[in-house]
Amino acid sequence: MVKLFFTLIPLILFCAFNFQPNQNNSENPFFKDWNTPFKTPPFDEIKVEHYLPAFEEGMKQQKTAIDAIVRNTEAPTFENTIEALEKSNKLLDIVSNVFSNLNAANTNDEMQDLARKTAPMMAKHYDDIILNPKLFERIKEIYKQKESLNLTTEQKTVLDNYYKDFIRGGANLDDKGKEKLRKINEELSLLSVKFGENLLKETTAIGLVIEDKNDLAGLPEGVIKSAAEMAKSKGQEGKWVFTLQKPSFIPFLQYSEKRDLREKVFKAYIHRGNNNNDYDNKNILSRTAALRVQRANLLGYKTHADFVLDRNMAKKPENVYKFLNDLWTPAQKRAGREIEDMQGVINREGKNFKLEAWDWWYYAEKVKKEKYALDEEMLRPYFKLENVRQGAFDVASRLYGIQFVERTDIQVYHPDVKVFEVKEADGKHIGILYSDYFPRESKESGAWSNTFRGQSNIQGNFITPVVYNVGNFSKPTDEKPALLSVDEVKTLFHEFGHALHSLLSHIVYPNAASVPVDFVELPSQIMENWAMDPEVLRMYAKHYKTGEPMPKELIDKIVNSSLFNQGFETVEYLAASFLDMDWHTLTDTANKDVAAYEKGSLGKIGLIPQIESRYQSTNFAHIFSGGYSSGYYSYIWAAVLDADAFQAFKEKNIFDKEIAASFRKNVLEKGGSEDVMVLYKRFRGAEPKVDALLKRRGLN
Ligand SMILES: [Zn+2]
Numbered sequence: 001m002v003k004l005f006f007t008l009i010p011l012i013l014f015c016a017f018n019f020q021p022n023q024n025n026s027e028n029p030f031f032k033d034w035n036t037p038f039k040t041p042p043f044d045e046i047k048v049e050h051y052l053p054a055f056e057e058g059m060k061q062q063k064t065a066i067d068a069i070v071r072n073t074e075a076p077t078f079e080n081t082i083e084a085l086e087k088s089n090k091l092l093d094i095v096s097n098v099f100s101n102l103n104a105a106n107t108n109d110e111m112q113d114l115a116r117k118t119a120p121m122m123a124k125h126y127d128d129i130i131l132n133p134k135l136f137e138r139i140k141e142i143y144k145q146k147e148s149l150n151l152t153t154e155q156k157t158v159l160d161n162y163y164k165d166f167i168r169g170g171a172n173l174d175d176k177g178k179e180k181l182r183k184i185n186e187e188l189s190l191l192s193v194k195f196g197e198n199l200l201k202e203t204t205a206i207g208l209v210i211e212d213k214n215d216l217a218g219l220p221e222g223v224i225k226s227a228a229e230m231a232k233s234k235g236q237e238g239k240w241v242f243t244l245q246k247p248s249f250i251p252f253l254q255y256s257e258k259r260d261l262r263e264k265v266f267k268a269y270i271h272r273g274n275n276n277n278d279y280d281n282k283n284i285l286s287r288t289a290a291l292r293v294q295r296a297n298l299l300g301y302k303t304h305a306d307f308v309l310d311r312n313m314a315k316k317p318e319n320v321y322k323f324l325n326d327l328w329t330p331a332q333k334r335a336g337r338e339i340e341d342m343q344g345v346i347n348r349e350g351k352n353f354k355l356e357a358w359d360w361w362y363y364a365e366k367v368k369k370e371k372y373a374l375d376e377e378m379l380r381p382y383f384k385l386e387n388v389r390q391g392a393f394d395v396a397s398r399l400y401g402i403q404f405v406e407r408t409d410i411q412v413y414h415p416d417v418k419v420f421e422v423k424e425a426d427g428k429h430i431g432i433l434y435s436d437y438f439p440r441e442s443k444e445s446g447a448w449s450n451t452f453r454g455q456s457n458i459q460g461n462f463i464t465p466v467v468y469n470v471g472n473f474s475k476p477t478d479e480k481p482a483l484l485s486v487d488e489v490k491t492l493f494h495e496f497g498h499a500l501h502s503l504l505s506h507i508v509y510p511n512a513a514s515v516p517v518d519f520v521e522l523p524s525q526i527m528e529n530w531a532m533d534p535e536v537l538r539m540y541a542k543h544y545k546t547g548e549p550m551p552k553e554l555i556d557k558i559v560n561s562s563l564f565n566q567g568f569e570t571v572e573y574l575a576a577s578f579l580d581m582d583w584h585t586l587t588d589t590a591n592k593d594v595a596a597y598e599k600g601s602l603g604k605i606g607l608i609p610q611i612e613s614r615y616q617s618t619n620f621a622h623i624f625s626g627g628y629s630s631g632y633y634s635y636i637w638a639a640v641l642d643a644d645a646f647q648a649f650k651e652k653n654i655f656d657k658e659i660a661a662s663f664r665k666n667v668l669e670k671g672g673s674e675d676v677m678v679l680y681k682r683f684r685g686a687e688p689k690v691d692a693l694l695k696r697r698g699l700n
Contacts, residue, residue: 025053025057028050028053028054029042029045029046029050030046030050030051030053030054030057030058030091030094030095031054031057036410036411037407037409037410038410038421038429038431038432038464038466039453040410040411040419040432040452040466041098041411041413041452041466042411043411043412043413044411046098048108048110048111048114051095051099051114051118052114052117052118054091054094054095055092055095055096055099055118055121055122057091058089058091058092058093058094058095058096059092059121059122059125061088061089061090061091061092062088062089062091062092062125062129063125063128065084065085065087065088065089066085066088066129066132066135068084069081069084069085069088069135069138070132070134070135070138075141076138076139076141076142077142077149078142078149078151078155078159081138081139081142082139082142082155082158082159082162083458083509085162086158086456086458086509086510086511087458093510094453096118096122097450097451097452097453098452099111099114099115099118100115101450101452101468102413103115104443104444104448104470105413105414105436105442105443105444105468105470106413106414106440106442106443107442107443107444108442127169127182130165130166130169130170130171131169131170131171131178133171136166136171136172139159139162139163139166140163142159143159143160143163146159146160152508153673153674154507154508154509154512154673154674155508155509157512157672157673157674157675158509158511158512158673161511161512161514161672162511164311167299168299168307168311170182170298170299173298173299177298180298181295181298181299184291184294184295184298185295187287187291188288188291188292188295191284191287191288191291191624192288192624192625193625194284195273195281195284195285195288195621195624195625196621196625198273198278198279198280198281198284199272199273199279199281199619199621199625201279202244202272202273202275202279202619203243203244203245203272203619204243204244204245205243205244205272206234206241206242206243207242207243207244207248207249207264207265207268207269208241208242208249208252208261208264208265208268209231209236209239209240209241210227210239210240210241210242210261211239215258215261216240216256217256217257217258218255218256218257218258219251219252219255219256220251220255223251223252223255224240226248227240227241227242227248227252228240230242230243230248242265244265244268244269244272249265249269250361252265253265253266253358253360253361253362254361254362254364254365255362255365256362259353259358259359262358262359262362263356263358265358266357266358267358270612270616270619271616271618272616272618272619273616273618273619274594274595274616274618274619280618281617281618281619281624282594282595282617282618283591284624285583285594285617285618285620285624286591286592286593286594287591288624289304289583289584289586289592290586290589290590290591290592291589292304292307292584292629293586293587293588293589294589295307302587303317303584303585303586303587304584304585304586304629304630305317305320305581305584305585305630308584308629308630308631309630311516312516312517312518312631312634313516313518313519313637313676313677314518314633314637317581317584317585317630320577320581320630320633320637321581323633323637324574324577324578324581324633326690327570327574327636327690327694327699328574328578328605330694330699330700331567331570331571331574331697331699332567332571332606332608333567333699334566334567334570334697334698334699335567335568335570335571335608335610335611336567336608337567338364338367338565338567338568339355339608339610341367341371342355342359342360342363342364342366342367343355345363345366345367345370346359346363355610356609356610357609357610357611357612359610360568360610360611364564364565364568367564368561368564368565371561371564372557372560372561372564373557374557374558374561376485376486378554379485379486379550379554379558380474380483380484380485381483381543381544381545382541382542382543382544382550382554383483383484383485383486383488383489383541384481384482384483384484384542384544385437385473385474385476385481385482385483385484385492386481386482387540387541387542387544388484388489388492388493388540389435389492389496390540391531391536391539391540391541392492392493392496392527392531393420394539394540395493395527395530395536395539396496396500398655399655399657399660399663399664400500400504400660400661400664401424401425402422402423402424402425402430402504403422403423403424403425403427404420404421404422404423404433405420405421405423406418406419406420406421407419407420407421407432410432412434414436414440414442416436416437416438416440417434417435417436417468418434418435418436419432419433419434420432420433420434420435422503429464430464430465430503430504431455431464431465431466431467431502431503432464432465432466432467433467433468433469433499433503434466434467434468434469435468435469436468436469436470436471437469437470437471437472437473437482437492438471438472438473438475438482439472439473439475443470443472445472446472447469447470447471447472447491447492447494447495448469448470448495448498449467449468449469449470449495449496449498449499449502449524450467450468450470451465451466451467451468451502452466452467452468453465453466454502454505454510454513455502455503455505455506455507455513456507456508456509456510456513457506457507457508458508458509465502465503465505467499467502467503468499469492469495469496469498469499470495471488471491471492471495473488473491473492474488480544481544483544486532486558489531489532490528490531490532492531493527493528493530493531494524494525494527494528495524496527497523497524497525497526497527497528498520498523498524500523500527500668501523501524501668501671504664504668504669505668505669505671506669506670507669507670507671507673508673509673512671512672512673513671513672514671514672515671515672515676516672516676517627517628517631517634518631518633518634518637518638519638519641519672519676519680520634520638521634521635521638521639521642522638522641522642522645522667522680523667523668525638525639525641525642526642526645526646528642529642529643529646529654530654532558532562533654534555534559535654536654537550537555537558538550538555541555562696563697563698566697566698566699567698567699568611570636570697570699571607571608571611572611572612572613572614573614573635573636574636575602575605575607575611575612575613575614576613576614576615576620576632577632577633577636578601578602578604578605579598579601579602579613579615579617579620580620580622580623580628580629580630580631580632580633581630581633582597582601583597583601583617583623583629584623584629584630594617594618597617598616598617636693639693640688640689640690640692640693641680641688643692643693643695643696644684644688644689644690644691644692644693645663645667645680645683645684645688646692647692648663648683648684662682662683663683666679666680666682666683667679667680667683
């Protein structure tokens with residue numbers, strides 16, 4: 001994923017915030033020029049007390065710059081307004097990037113307190129900019145003349161972004177409308193925070209307690225051990241506890257022989273947020289959906305989905321529905337065949353029942369062993385982290401001719417972090433890449449890519465990018481180095497793809513770096529194709545002890561099992577995407593009966609009963625407390641793009657220099673500086689076709 005930092009309005013506006021801000025600005029590294037290599041952040045010098053004064057000063061500087069733009073008596077021009085805006089947040093940009101990245105990857109109580117304090121400050125700061133009528137007047141004036149101003153394509157895009165973002169932020173409303181919008185936004189952000197807090201409580205809750213050893217039948221030793229440790233941490237020593245977090249209960253579903261217990265924990269999982277207790281999310285989400293309709297109407301849109309999609313590639317709800325529908329039937333068909341395989345195992349075992357949703361993981365595991373003779377543990381020794389990272393680097397070198405050189409003279413924010421300088425084939429500096437791959441208490445879960453400094457080139461002042469990749473991969477132990485799972489290998493390549501997008505960027509304005517949410521996963525997901533390609537596996541998958549390359553029979557097994565469970569994964573994902581769209585194409589603002597609405601939504605598409613939607617409304621964080629409302633479809637939308645784009649390589653050679661150069665020039669360098677479909681077509685010569693994705697998932 002690409003990390004999106006959302007502005008959160010804290011429930012408690014006052015918070016424990018008890019350090020003394022450092023009054024001596026000359027000591028604050030944010031107020032000094034950085035004499036570090038490539039002006040990378042001087043992490044050794046940055047202390048938590050330096051952030052707040054830097055945030056305050058950064059906001060002050062931007063406000064001063066904007067006052068100057070507004071007071072300018074000259075007629076508004078692109079240079080004296082838009083370009084001036086692009087340059088107005090230099091300090092604020094630096095401090096907020098360093099702070100938000102470190103708060104995600106290496107946080108502590110003081111940092112979290114500070115986040116609760118600065119988030120509303122920043123939200124108000126940006127509202128004040130967007131709702132500044134004089135500033136909007138100038139932008140509107142330039143926008144009206146945009147065709148006669150001789151602007152470059154990128155300048156036109158940036159102008160368009162500003163104009164639309166201001167309107168979408170409420171700039172065109174009268175005072176009454178603005179007031180109403182602020183109120184709706186405030187209530188929505190509180191609902192979103194509450195939804196997330198409830199869900200966290202319901203997810204970390206105990207899903208299953210086992211007291212009788214016989215009920216552990218089938219579970220591997222490691223799973224039993226973790227459950228015993230979980231019991232201890234929950235004050236139930238001597239028992240075994242499974243929470244509703246995936247790493248805890250999924251292995252139970254995969255291996256437990258106790259069918260009734262699988263059912264119990266599965267049902268607890270899908271009922272999160274729907275237990276009529278203090279953490280119930282039903283009222284919260286129906287109110288959220290209703291407020292979103294109100295806001296969309298206020299801003300001139302029929303539904304929330306129309307509002308959101310206006311800025312995406314998909315443009316309109318009907319396009320998303322058509323896209324999802326085209327995939328739906330073949331996906332259900334494939335899932336039906338997977339059910340037959342599993343029912344076959346059940347019957348051969350002499351059992352007398354029909355497969356249900358809570359049996360899926362258990363019997364899928366059996367089919368995997370039977371059909372593909374594949375066990376993850378056979379692969380790990382070939383996926384030593386350092387080898388995998390080098391594999392990703394080597395793929396990029398062969399494609400784009402770029403080099404990666406480790407630097408030990410650049411400061412890091414944690415000893416686990418490694419630093420690489422990225423250079424062109426001729427040695428010219430491109431940017432810096434940090435990698436930070438192991439889990440720790442101070443790091444959020446998941447994996448992501450972000451920048452400490454984005455690339456830009458205003459008036460010939462070329463700023464090189466400083467990028468970082470974060471993961472939570474398997475750690476080294478006393479006896480073994482870090483040996484990754486297949487999923488972790490793909491994730492490393494995925495985040496590295498986002499990093500390449502940032503590193504190879506060649507735009508002028510920072511604003512042009514932002515790309516629609518249904519395009520942003522193309523550069524990342526396409527890298528996963530190389531990760532598991534036999535030719536690439538032969539390059540980097542070497543046994544950590546002997547250095548032997550992965551044997552052909554193992555590579556064959558990986559290739560042969562690539563379609564395993566794809567029907568299930570596609571169906572559960574698509575069902576959730578339909579549910580998201582249904583909640584956000586509502587046109588009335590009455591609170592809905594959540595259970596009935598969800599049942600109607602999933603009934604309409606005829607979801608097969610052996611599969612549940614990947615999320616239920618009451619635990620669908622992406623859409624009710626994340627940034628993916630009317631956007632959950634994006635992942636598979638971008639999968640069409642990445643499969644189609646990779647097809648271009650496969651048709652010739654996966655390391656074809658010419659195709660790589662075109663992908664770099666037309667996609668990676670351009671950010672969002674032009675309509676992304678235009679960019680894509682320039683690379684591929686045509687709009688993306690869904691065929692390659694269908695084939696990759698076995699849906700053709
Ligand atoms: Zn991603």
